[in-house]
Amino acid sequence: MAINPKKHEMPSQDPLVRAHNFDEVALGYTEELALAEATRCLNCKNQPCIAGCPVNVNIPGFISKIKEKDFEGAYQVIAETSSLPAVCGRVCPQETQCEAKCTLGIKFEPVGIGRLERYVSDLHNAKTEEKPVRPASNGHKVAIVGSGPSGLTCAGDLAKKGYAVTVFEALHTAGGVLVYGIPEFRLPKAIVAREVDGLKDLGVDIQTNVIIGKTLTVDELFEMGYEAVFIGSGAGLPNFMNIPGESYKGVYSANEYLTRSNLMKAYLDNPHTPIMKGGKVAVVGGGNVAMDAARTALRLGAEHVYIVYRRSMEELPARAEEVEHAIEEGIDFKLLNNPIEILGYNNPDDPRDPKNGFVTGMKCIRMELGEPDASGRRRPVPVEGSEFVLDVDAAIIAIGTSPNPLIKSTTEGLEVNRKGGIVINEDGLTSREGVYAGGDAVTGAATVISAMGAGKVAAAAIDEYLSAK
């Protein structure tokens, strides 16, 4: 039988309907579609896809199980190396990782690995009721700072080995970026909560409302009897553009906008946390966070949403699927444009005019691509005299984040790089004995899966360190 050159499409909500609700966009494969897609895997000898995965999931192994209709077996293969399969199947940029390496992809579209991972994880989660067996305690205590993807992964791996693990979370809900950043329509919060509950079943103690660097310091954790500490505190601080007008009302960092909507649930009908809804919205940036913010704005009732990005479609760093979904939903891509000023209302005759200080527009300049820069991407250069004004009521800045300095400033001897990222060796060890780190706190804003990979590496190193003690 000839191989289908294209990936089987994943059913999804109609774009015109989903643009006005927060339900999940993609609906997932049916059994029939999963089986059909699994047959596209050549089970090639080289298995390049495994190397493309930051946590080295045995991809041909789990797909073979799907072919045999052993879906639970397939899940178990993934679970050997991945802690959050239902999350990764949804948010990994497969097209630059496993699927980019797929042998089938040389000639045709690669195997829909992410879609298959999602299918078996959802099936497992829907069917499995039994709680995991708590491993026997090995008597060692480890503290994890932050309950995002790296922290949860590190906690899970150590708990399975019998460590007494406590996770300290600064916010009131565990999950880190998975709950405050990624919206419900892309990653339902019930999935995150299930993963967190799974860790609790393994014996992991999760302490919310504790800010390491404020409520407790890393040194105090050691005094409390923790023998190793993993810092997975994320890249907390939002970057702004440093252009005039960024303090007008209606200018949000993507962090603030998404946190208000996701964590604080402004997206629900009766929220207690306000957010500006409706009107015209411009989102600055081209990553996943920008796509999330733009699509959230649309769902909150914006009449028109722009993505303003200084490079072209080709350089957009967001997952391909998110860009496709955003286009289908009617997000207006203003590519090769760069904001130079945010404009606000100012009534010179009435300083008490309630409209004063609110955003009225975004002044942009057109860009063209020049020579490649340090990142290898062609550098955007402004086209002189091409300024124009986008008429908008809100602007969301999604141009990246920097590591939070709270831990650095309260932990003596913890080395950080020029950008504030914690310096680690290949085992995730920092400049302080017993202190490990990973995820965005080390790299600056990156992906969920790379943070998970870092959590795994550190968990293995912590195990080795404490076993030898």
Added chain:
Amino acid sequence: MYKIIHKKVLRPTVTQLEIEAPLVARKAKPGQFIILRVDADGERIPLTIAGTNQEEGTVKIIFQIVGATTEALNHKEEGDYLQDFVGPLGRPTETEGIKKVCIVGGGVGCAIAWPVAQEFHRLGADVTSIIGFRNKDLLILEDEFRECSDKLIVMTDDGSYARQGNVTVPLKEMLAAGETFDMIITIGPLIMMKFVTLTAKEFNAPITVSMSPIMVDGTGMCGGCRLTLNKPEGKVMKFACVDGPDFNGYEVDFDEAISRSRIYFDYERKAHEETCNLFKQAENA
């Protein structure tokens, strides 16, 4: 969950709570704040720490009922629990090298100014306190301030108690008479802090202001609390939650801060009315 150990109604619209939060109590220093949520799905609101009790492991907060969340908070009684309580946040007030200080508090801001005055008093500094209120009904902490101040001046806007006028009047008199301070520290409504700063500026007197902008997480993540400082090298953006809440008054762009503080003004007024109606319905039922 965080238990309310003591509740004291200071004034019809001003309440003091002591919350069981031993980790926060152990670390809290004057000038720092906490963030709380009253109920699940509630709003996160920042409130400055008004004191701690190390033996009981409690943190004292004093708040004025201004919106839906403070209204709900005021309906909690001793023995009830708050959903979330996290801190201490922000940097403590700088006390080093300050031997003579003038604390200028306005309204419920006096609750924040009080532990700062106490701290300077404890450190042996000469403390002058000026506390101002709209009227007699809103007056709080007069005796408490008297205990930790070498000199106390009470003002009311309408003259219904003590001296009539706003807090800048006695400050200006003192500075004009040649009085000097190592630092003036002002805590209160933005508009008051703006004018206290302008008064200090006339006499080249150093001044610290305590900012309390709208914020979500309080750890530097949302950037909602950003404000602009006019530094010699140009405009600089700072986050009040991690870089503050105290700033050099000369540098703060008050007009921008005042504008930003009113982003959700209409929304908050409506939410407060709705909450009041809910409580009224519950009481009438």
